Amino acid sequence: MDQYFDEMYHADGSLRGPYREIGSWLDNEDAARLRKKQREAEEVFRLTGITFNVYGKAEAEERLIPFDIVPRVISGREWKRLERGIDQRVRAINAFLHDIYHRQEIVRAGRVPAEMIAENEAFLPQMIGVSPPGQIYTHIVGIDLVRTGPDEFYVLEDNARTPSGVSYMLENRETMLRMFPELFSASNVRSVSDYPRNLRRSLAACAPTCAADEPTVAVLTPGIYNSAYFEHAFLADQMAVELVEGHDLRVTDGRVCMRTTRGYKPIDVLYRRVDDEFLDPLNFNPESALGVPGILDVYRAGGITIANAPGTGIADDKAIYSYMPEIVEFYTGEKPILKNVPTWRCSDPQSLAYVLDNLSELVVKEVHGSGGYGMLIGPAASKRELAAFRRKLKARPANYIAQPTLSLSTVPIFARSGLAPRHVDLRPFVLVSPDGVKITPGGLTRVALKKGSLVVNSSQGGGTKDTWVLED
Amino acid sequence: MLGKTAGGLFWMSRMLERAENTARLLETGQRMALTRSKDADEEWASVLQTAGVLDSFLHQNGEVTKSAAIDWMLRDLDNRSSVRSAVKQARDNARLVRTALTNDVWSAVNATWMRVDAQLKRKVSERDLPGLLEMVRQQSALVRGAYLGTMLRNDIHDFAQLGTFIERADNTARILDVKYYVLLPTAFSVGSSLDNVQWESILRSVGAGGGYRMTHGQKTTPSEIAAFLILDKRVPRSLSYCCRHIRESLGLLEQDYGAEVPSGAAAQALHAKVCGQEIGYIFDFGLHEYIQDILRDLAGLSRQIEVDYRFYE
Incomplete structure (x- = not known):
């Protein structure tokens, strides 16, 4: 195990600073009691309905994301640095989006090749020339980070479209507070509970000029069978706003209105959890029953704010990812604080040759893939899988990028046999409004529950942990 | 309030009420059948008729027998008024209107569905029927109590x-x-x-x-x-x-x-x-x-x- 950085223990088995409280708590706890608590936690999740549907499975099947009771701890000092890095990156992403849909200075400057944009399916021509309030395109961002050493954090992915998981950050904390209140009185853990209030405030701050003094905000969900429906309902509930579906909405008099018991009422800010493609059957996928016909026209005329804006995918696409260091520097004039994972774009013949030669040591991802699907982890793959992927790479090189296999840090989970190290990542949640960038101290820690596994996605056997940021 | 939410609340309540009523009808049916062994099947036909599901039952099953009638009223998801269907529909509607419900009411409805669904996955023997129907009535009372105690x-x-x-x-x-x-x-x-x-x-x-x-x-x-x-x-x-x-x-x-x-x-x-x-x-x-x-x-x-x-x- 010693090639991995463990966040809780030094190589000699002693506790690292931020984990002192947790370590002594675990030492003094009875394993049987902890096991019982772990089961209780799952019961709470089930009862609350914090479940997700697995795509491709029967509609009725709702599954729990396993929750591990050992918190993941980040010191105040470490967090400060992450915060600065995230802030910088998110500002750069919004500046990039504005530029891409206007003058494309970054392309003119030769820092990002024109075909990267023009031929990218995440680029929406309908957004050209559109300036949303405050020039904010991505209001809600999830930045996926991994750690490989004491001060080594890498950004693995930027999620600038409709990042999910924030309800787990909040519910995991609620569950820990409910089960182990004594832990919190002993440690200075920063609170995450302001997130819904901040979310509503920052959405309202982005309201269009036609909005009333108290803007009407609503959350748009694809419906109760969507895998993240729980989260959509949870956020609407916590923000005290309506949770709407496409068939609750219609366009009247240049506004998007929701059907209430008293008639149609205009919405000022729509926090949509429906993908671009399904947002507007008149402008995008005509088959979509999830969207609102004509909403994009209202949006372009300034009649509603859509968060996140359509077309933000051009910034979190995996091929664009490889340009992020240039992007950050171009718009902020500073060196990036957070590191990017070195990335080979297979569209480039030289890179492709390198990737093919070193496939068994690399991670290969689809440019538009997500959820850990369609990905190859070289060191864990069989000969046959490698051969199959080699064929795919040769057939459509531009569809793939490759990265070195990172030695992801580990944090112990409470397994049947006691504490056992498992690989983790971290998704902090970021809110952007004209009032500034707000980062909730914490985030969602995903953990690969299978020994040795590097895949943390919940759809593939990943679990979650409560994430603590300590007050220094 | 959204029109859809109003509809969801309306149907959630209807289905909760229906689940309890169907359970009561089953209880009565079983008791009647026990006390008059002669025309017990006729009695079950009358129970099905009361629940408004006799036609759909006959369409599916042909003739009325005790065990088929109980199964139809209790667990069959093709019967919209069976206990299991009604509870499922109540829960789906509750999920739809989650933002209009208190945590207490939502968890009571969700727990009811979890219990009912778990216990009705398999056929229920006649011996276990009274205990099961009792559970349904108790869950129904739990939801009502949470509702009366916490909702605006x-x-x-x-x-x-x-x-x-x-x-x-x-x-x-x-x-x-x-x-x-x-x-x-x-x-x-x-x-x-x-x-x-x-x-x-x-x-x-x-x-x-x-x-x-x-x-x-x-x-x-x-x-x-x-x-x-x-x-x-x-x-x-x-x-x-x-x-x-x-x-x-x-x-x-x-x-x-x-x-x-x-x-x-x-x-x-x-x-x-x-x-x-x-x-x-x-x-x-x-x-x-x-x-x-x-x-x-x-x-x-x-x-x-x-x-x-x-x-x-």
Whole structure:
């Protein structure tokens, strides 16, 4: 195990600073009691309905994301640095989006090749020339980070479209507070509970000029069978706003209105959890029953704010990812604080040759893939899988990028046999409004529950942990 | 409030009420079948008819047998009124309107679904039936308790109340409709006395056996039982009690929204039909015809509420 950085223990088995409280708590706890608590936690999740549907499975099947009771701890000092890095990156992403849909200075400057944009399916021509309030395109961002050493954090992915998981950050904390209140009185853990209030405030701050003094905000969900429906309902509930579906909405008099018991009422800010493609059957996928016909026209005329804006995918696409260091520097004039994972774009013949030669040591991802699907982890793959992927790479090189296999840090989970190290990542949640960038101290820690596994996605056997940021 | 949310609250409550009513019918059915072994299957046919699912049952099963009837009423997801279906629909609607519910109500509904679904995955033996039905009634009481104790009394409450009382009135009316012949004076005079088992079963299926004894003692006449279930304002499952609440909730909504709607007028008319009556008049008019009339009104009212408050597009 010693090639991995463990966040809780030094190589000699002693506790690292931020984990002192947790370590002594675990030492003094009875394993049987902890096991019982772990089961209780799952019961709470089930009862609350914090479940997700697995795509491709029967509609009725709702599954729990396993929750591990050992918190993941980040010191105040470490967090400060992450915060600065995230802030910088998110500002750069919004500046990039504005530029891409206007003058494309970054392309003119030769820092990002024109075909990267023009031929990218995440680029929406309908957004050209559109300036949303405050020039904010991505209001809600999830930045996926991994750690490989004491001060080594890498950004693995930027999620600038409709990042999910924030309800787990909040519910995991609620569950820990409910089960182990004594832990919190002993440690200075920063609170995450302001997130819904901040979310509503920052959405309202982005309201269009036609909005009333108290803007009407609503959350748009694809419906109760969507895998993240729980989260959509949870956020609407916590923000005290309506949770709407496409068939609750219609366009009247240049506004998007929701059907209430008293008639149609205009919405000022729509926090949509429906993908671009399904947002507007008149402008995008005509088959979509999830969207609102004509909403994009209202949006372009300034009649509603859509968060996140359509077309933000051009910034979190995996091929664009490889340009992020240039992007950050171009718009902020500073060196990036957070590191990017070195990335080979297979569209480039030289890179492709390198990737093919070193496939068994690399991670290969689809440019538009997500959820850990369609990905190859070289060191864990069989000969046959490698051969199959080699064929795919040769057939459509531009569809793939490759990265070195990172030695992801580990944090112990409470397994049947006691504490056992498992690989983790971290998704902090970021809110952007004209009032500034707000980062909730914490985030969602995903953990690969299978020994040795590097895949943390919940759809593939990943679990979650409560994430603590300590007050220094 | 979204029209969809109003609809979700309405149907969540209807389905919760339906689950409990179906459970009660099953309880009564089992008891009846136990006490009269001769025409037990006929008794089950009458239970199915009361639940309004006899036709769909025959379509699926051919002939009425005890075990098939129990299964159909209890667990079959093809039967929209089976306990399991009703609880599932209640839970789906609760999920749809999650933001309008308190945590207590949501977890009670969700826990009910989890328990019912887990225990109804497999066929239930006759021996286990009483315990299971008891569990359903207890879960129903749990949801109601959480509801009464934590929900605001605003338009959310009004729509939920409408669902509960329209479903309940419909259920009581159907029980009376299927069993009305037992209560007819002619039936009474033909036999030596009112068929005790039959009338007890009527009271029992609306959980009103105890209430009746408390107010009437051992005195059982058909007209008094009919009056008890139709006209008595004190009986929480009587038509009069339900119709009063329906009228009240619609009145509150009209007040709250500052607009009169056709369903409001319809609820008042329905209430007058039930409230200002004498049982003698109802018998003269024809009990069966009277109940049929009420059932039609209830269905019409339900549809009108959907329109007036924009449940659907």
